[in-house]
Amino acid sequence: MINSDEFTKRLQKVIDFYGESASSFSEKIGVQRSSISHILSGRNKPSLDFVMKILTTYPEVELYWLLNGKGTFPAEAKKSHTPDLFSNDEKPIPEIKESHQATANSIPNQALKSDPAKQIERIVIFYTDGSFKNFENSI
DSSP states (O other): OOOOOHHHHHHHHHHHTTTTOHHHHHHHHHHHHHHHHHHHHSOOOOOHHHHHHHHHOOOTTHHHHHHSHHHHHSSOOOOOOOOOTTOOOOOOOOOOOSSSSSSSSOOOOHHHHHHTOOOOOEEEEEEETTTTEEEEEOO
């Protein structure tokens, strides 16, 4: 369960870190000014949509830090073996051979074929421990 008082302190830290007023912060994440005011005052608890808007707008904010105070803010630049999905210096992804046997971990081949008129906006990877990674196309 989220501790509202502690969440409020972390939210205020995010707002202060970016030098925002509550009004400009609410505008950037796309919520009403009153939503920020009610959460900061402890009147309302944050919704999942509210939290996701913060994470999408400010990628330096880590989910577990924002909700539970565990982790760091701003997020440390971590060297990962996971390549940047949208960098131009990556090798192309090899073609996936069609498989007639679907497994729980496979993606249907037709889902991987892209329509030339469509571009990937976001990829979200969900892990079995409940965590996830959000990759956004910044092109």
